[in-house]
Amino acid sequence: MLPTFVIGLREGVEASLIVGIVAAFLRQEGRTDALRRMWLGVAAAIVVCLGVGVGLELLNESLPQRQQEMLETVVAVVALAMITYMIVFMRRHARTMRRDLQDKAGAALAAGSATALILMAFLAVLREGFETAVFLVATFSASTSRAAAVGGAAIGIAAAVVIGAAIYRGGVRINLARFFTATALVLVVVAGGLAAFAAHTAHEAGWLNVGQGRALDASAVIDPGTVRAALITGVLGIQPKPVWAELVAWVGYVVPAALLVLWPRRRPDSAARTTPPLVHAA
Amino acid sequence: MTRCPHPAHPSTARRCAARSAALALSVVLGAALLAACGGDDGDGGAGAAGGPTTEITLTDEGCEPAALQMNAGAHTFHITNEGAAGVTEFEILSGERIVAEVEGIAAGLDRTLDVRLDAGDYVTYCPGGEREKGTLTVTA
Numbered sequence: 001m002l003p004t005f006v007i008g009l010r011e012g013v014e015a016s017l018i019v020g021i022v023a024a025f026l027r028q029e030g031r032t033d034a035l036r037r038m039w040l041g042v043a044a045a046i047v048v049c050l051g052v053g054v055g056l057e058l059l060n061e062s063l064p065q066r067q068q069e070m071l072e073t074v075v076a077v078v079a080l081a082m083i084t085y086m087i088v089f090m091r092r093h094a095r096t097m098r099r100d101l102q103d104k105a106g107a108a109l110a111a112g113s114a115t116a117l118i119l120m121a122f123l124a125v126l127r128e129g130f131e132t133a134v135f136l137v138a139t140f141s142a143s144t145s146r147a148a149a150v151g152g153a154a155i156g157i158a159a160a161v162v163i164g165a166a167i168y169r170g171g172v173r174i175n176l177a178r179f180f181t182a183t184a185l186v187l188v189v190v191a192g193g194l195a196a197f198a199a200h201t202a203h204e205a206g207w208l209n210v211g212q213g214r215a216l217d218a219s220a221v222i223d224p225g226t227v228r229a230a231l232i233t234g235v236l237g238i239q240p241k242p243v244w245a246e247l248v249a250w251v252g253y254v255v256p257a258a259l260l261v262l263w264p265r266r267r268p269d270s271a272a273r274t275t276p277p278l279v280h281a282a
Numbered sequence: 283m284t285r286c287p288h289p290a291h292p293s294t295a296r297r298c299a300a301r302s303a304a305l306a307l308s309v310v311l312g313a314a315l316l317a318a319c320g321g322d323d324g325d326g327g328a329g330a331a332g333g334p335t336t337e338i339t340l341t342d343e344g345c346e347p348a349a350l351q352m353n354a355g356a357h358t359f360h361i362t363n364e365g366a367a368g369v370t371e372f373e374i375l376s377g378e379r380i381v382a383e384v385e386g387i388a389a390g391l392d393r394t395l396d397v398r399l400d401a402g403d404y405v406t407y408c409p410g411g412e413r414e415k416g417t418l419t420v421t422a
Contacts, residue, residue, distance in 0.1 A: 002367075003363075003367060003370070003388035003389040003390065004388045004389075004390075004391075006388075007370065007386055007388050062394070062395070062396065065382070065383055065384070065385075066380075131385065131386065134386070135385075135386035135388075138386065138387075138391050138393060139388075139391060142390050142391050142392075144390040145390055148390070149388065149390050149391060152388075153388075203378075203380065204380055204383065206379060206380060209377075209378040209379050210378070212378045219368075219410075223368065224367070224368030224369070224370075224409070224410035225366075225367035225368035225369075225370075225410070226367075226368075240368075240409075240410065241409070
């Protein structure tokens with residue numbers, strides 16, 4: 001039961017993390033209409049993936065692994081670009097967002113990027129969904145203790161959904177504009193995970209064949225087959241024994257992005273400081 | 283195809299353009315995937331059905347048997363995980379390039395992999411095992 005639980009958890013978390021973050025963002029902006037569309041998109045992605053999984057099984061075809069890895073790489077890169085845009089946009093408008101929440105910039109963020117966020121959630125589920133669907137179908141034809149295998153996988157995915165829900169609730173509670181730095185740093189880490197993940201799937205897609213030497217052996221911490229490893233790999237995108245390409249991708253994104261977030265903005269704002277702050281609903 | 287509304291603000295137009303591009307991209311991706319599903323994998327990797335079946339077992343050591351020899355042509359690998367906790371994948375490598383792979387084979391599950399192999403020296407790779415890598419020699 002544990003082996004299939006671990007895989008279900010890891011694959012599920014990789015998707016529910018993004019969905020939870022997107023849902024929290026949309027909720028914070030008061031875009032409940034967009035939130036509803038996001039859930040529809042997520043449901044559609046799940047249906048598509050299950051359909052493909054069952055269809056492949058019925059046709060007795062195997063999943064075209066390389067093409068699937070290509071799709072996962074492209075989707076990961078698109079999600080990475082979207083999150084980077086979110087971080088940059090937040091940074092540029094953080095001051096404005098803090099001072100007046102009804103500001104045009106805040107409204108523009110809500111209107112303009114809602115569809116982009118919905119797309120990101122849809123693609124995140126699609127990305128992990130194919131692999132997970134095929135894996136689920138395989139558990140149904142398990143050679144030993146089928147009930148335990150299926151049950152484990154289902155509980156793993158359910159646990160991932162719970163984690164996504166917790167991220168959503170937590171993200172909604174926190175005033176994203178006030179705690180801009182913390183929020184942005186979390187996004188930086190998630191995006192770094194996507195970068196490492198994209199490097200990994202790019203190799204499996206046959207696109208990236210350099211830098212595949214073992215960079216470090218983290219299997220003491222990220223012990224393959226354990227729940228801890230599933231969470232670390234699912235959330236941070238780090239493999240148990242990452243190769244150089246993955247490590248360079250992670251560090252190469254996180255370091256500049258974190259610096260960008262933490263770098264103090266040098267614009268002198270003495271006039272604003274002497275003016276009493278606008279009274280607005282907190 | 284959705285049309286971008288008359289831009290009230292340059293950044294709105296930019297965002298709308300980005301949105302349309304993203305939508306177009308996903309449509310293209312979907313089409314590409316469907317096409318790939320139906321089509322033949324041109325470089326002679328995974329997808330070729332038939333051929334003799336080789337039994338592979340995933341253990342804590344890695345892929346068993348550690349050394350394989352076979353003739354060039356279509357092969358079917360039947361991979362079974364009989365209880366290895368950290369080993370759930372089977373890959374065939376040619377240098378750094380992945381020729382074929384199967385993922386998600388948890389303990390108690392089994393999967394098949396159809397590959398067409400040309401003559402050469404390959405490596406079988408099961409990440410997470412003690413030994414991890416084995417040899418696969420394909421003769422013409």
